[in-house]
Each structure stands twice: as C-alpha cells, then as structure tokens.
Amino acid sequence: MKRELLTVKSNRKLNESVFELVLTGASPMRAGQFAELTAEGFFLRRPISLARYEDGEAVFLIRIAGAGTAKMSLLEAGQTVDALTCLGNGFDVSANAPLLIGGGIGCAPLYQLAREFGAKGVRPVAVLGFRTAAEAYYLDEFAAVADVTVATDDGSLGVRGNALDAVRAANIRFDRYYACGPAVMLRALAVGLGNGQLSLEARMGCGFGACMGCSIKTVSGFKRVCKEGPVFEASEILWE
Numbered sequence: 443m444k445r446e447l448l449t450v451k452s453n454r455k456l457n458e459s460v461f462e463l464v465l466t467g468a469s470p471m472r473a474g475q476f477a478e479l480t481a482e483g484f485f486l487r488r489p490i491s492l493a494r495y496e497d498g499e500a501v502f503l504i505r506i507a508g509a510g511t512a513k514m515s516l517l518e519a520g521q522t523v524d525a526l527t528c529l530g531n532g533f534d535v536s537a538n539a540p541l542l543i544g545g546g547i548g549c550a551p552l553y554q555l556a557r558e559f560g561a562k563g564v565r566p567v568a569v570l571g572f573r574t575a576a577e578a579y580y581l582d583e584f585a586a587v588a589d590v591t592v593a594t595d596d597g598s599l600g601v602r603g604n605a606l607d608a609v610r611a612a613n614i615r616f617d618r619y620y621a622c623g624p625a626v627m628l629r630a631l632a633v634g635l636g637n638g639q640l641s642l643e644a645r646m647g648c649g650f651g652a653c654m655g656c657s658i659k660t661v662s663g664f665k666r667v668c669k670e671g672p673v674f675e676a677s678e679i680l681w682e
C-alpha cells in the first residue's frame with residue numbers, strides 16, 4: 443500500500459453515469475488491484491479498481507453510485523486526489539486462452555487485464571454485459587485488445603441476455619475465466635462455469651486490512667476482500 447497525492451490529468455464523461463478519471467503520479471499497479479480515492483468532504487475513501495496503468499498514469503472508470511462518486515465526477519484537471527494505491531492482489535495472468543467476463547462497472551478492471559495478456563502475446567476473449575446500450579462504455583478500447591462479445595439485458599446492443607447467456611451462446615473455448623461484476627453474476631458463473639478468478643466487491647472501511655469490515659466466508663475461514671482479495675478463486679468462496 444502507498445499513500446500518494448495524485449494529480450488529475452483529465453476527467454471525461456463516458457455515458458450518463460460512468461466517467462473516466464486519469465490520474466498522474468501513481469506507482470505501478472497491476473490488473474485487479476485497486477486504489478482508495480478521497481472524495482472531498484467525505485471521511486472514508488472510495489475503493490476503485492485500476493482500469494489502466496502506464497508510466498505513472500492510472501486510469502479509473504467510475505460509476506456514480508452515491509454522493510462520494512458524484513463528488514469525484516466533478517474533479518477537474520490540475521486538482522489533486524489523496525489516494526491509497528497498490529491495494530489488494532491482482533489477477534493471475536497465466537492463462538493461454540483467457541476469457542474475461544464483465545458486468546456493468548465490473549468491466550473496468552478487465553481492460554487492464556486484457557492489456558496485460560496482450561503484453562504477453564495473448565489476445566483474450568471478452569464478454570461485456572450491460573443493462574442497456576446506453577450504459578456501455580470502452581467498447582472501442584476493449585476491441586483493440588480483445589475479441590469482444592457484448593450482451594445487454596434488453597437486447598439494445600449485441601446478444602440479448604446476461605454475460606453468462608452470451609458465453610454460452612458464443613460457445614467460447616477458454617482455459618481460464620476471469621470475472622468482475624455484480625455478486626449475483628459472479629455466483630452464477632461459479633456455478634455454471636466452475637473455477638475461475640473472481641474480483642469481488644464489499645463495503646470497505648479502511649481498505650488495507652485493519653478493520654475486518656470487508657470479510658467474506660471462504661473454505662479456509664474469513665478473508666478480507668481488501669487484503670487477501672479482491673481477486674479470489676471461485677472455488678474458495680462460500681456464497682451467502
């Protein structure tokens with residue numbers, strides 16, 4: 443964990459609720475790791491996954507969920523953000539035929555993951571699920587680094603249905619899957635596809651292992667999403 447004062451390089455709206463925040467001055471981070479970003483006026487920082495990292499520049503894709511993220515959406519170039527960076531454990535980038543499965547804002551960390559596979563000469567398949575076409579984001583960016591299938595709940599873009607429906611419809615061959623998205627989706631993947639790597643969310647207090655507030659049940663006892671996770675093997679998790 444590092445505490446760093448990052449500078450906003452840019453902040454742009456990607457759709458009605460998602461924005462892309464580019465921060466400079468960040469230490470190197472890996473796909474699956476996250477940062478705790480301060481929202482001005484709020485005591486607790488907000489955990490946000492790394493979406494892209496390059497040469498000190500960390501990109502975060504953020505959905506406005508409440509007052510803290512709404513405040514962050516107003517950040518302007520040149521302002522600073524007090525952040526805890528390099529938090530949590532990243533994905534294991536060892537697959538030869540990786541399948542990346544994202545749901546909603548959970549697609550964000552999979553972009554850096556696809557880039558890391560690309561750096562190893564492996565082009566992943568990415569199945570990106572959104573509620574509607576209007577909620578989709580980063581499709582061109584993903585298309586540059588992965589073979590992309592899009593699914594929307596209402597069929598307004600790509601396959602109608604959820605990400606698991608799209609995986610089944612496309613009959614995709616893979617040796618390991620990596621997923622991030624709503625808990626209901628992750629659980630369905632664990633049941634339907636067997637073991638893989640899941641990036642979990644939990645309400646967080648400290649973000650670095652001190653408060654136990656983010657603990658989940660696993661086959662080997664309680665584990666902290668912020669410290670032992672947020673990436674876990676699906677087979678480890680005891681679903682509530």
Ligand SMILES: Cc1cc2nc3c(=O)[nH]c(=O)nc-3n(C[C@H](O)[C@H](O)[C@H](O)COP(=O)(O)OP(=O)(O)OC[C@H]3O[C@@H](n4cnc5c(N)ncnc54)[C@H](O)[C@@H]3O)c2cc1C
Binds near residue numbers: 642
């Ligand atoms: C490891 C991790 C990585 C994350 N990565 C991203 C990311 O890349 N992009 C992104 O937009 N969001 C991400 N989140 C979720 C993000 O942290 C929350 O949406 C944010 O903290 C909400 O803050 P707020 O003040 O806007 O909303 P609040 O007013 O705090 O909450 C608004 C609503 O969001 C729900 N909520 C708040 N925190 C969480 C949480 N941690 N998990 C699930 N629901 C929550 C609340 O229950 C409430 O319904 C991540 C969360 C975790 C734990």
Ligand code: FES
Binds near residue numbers: 650653654655667
């Ligand atoms: S948020 Fe405090 S231990 Fe995880």
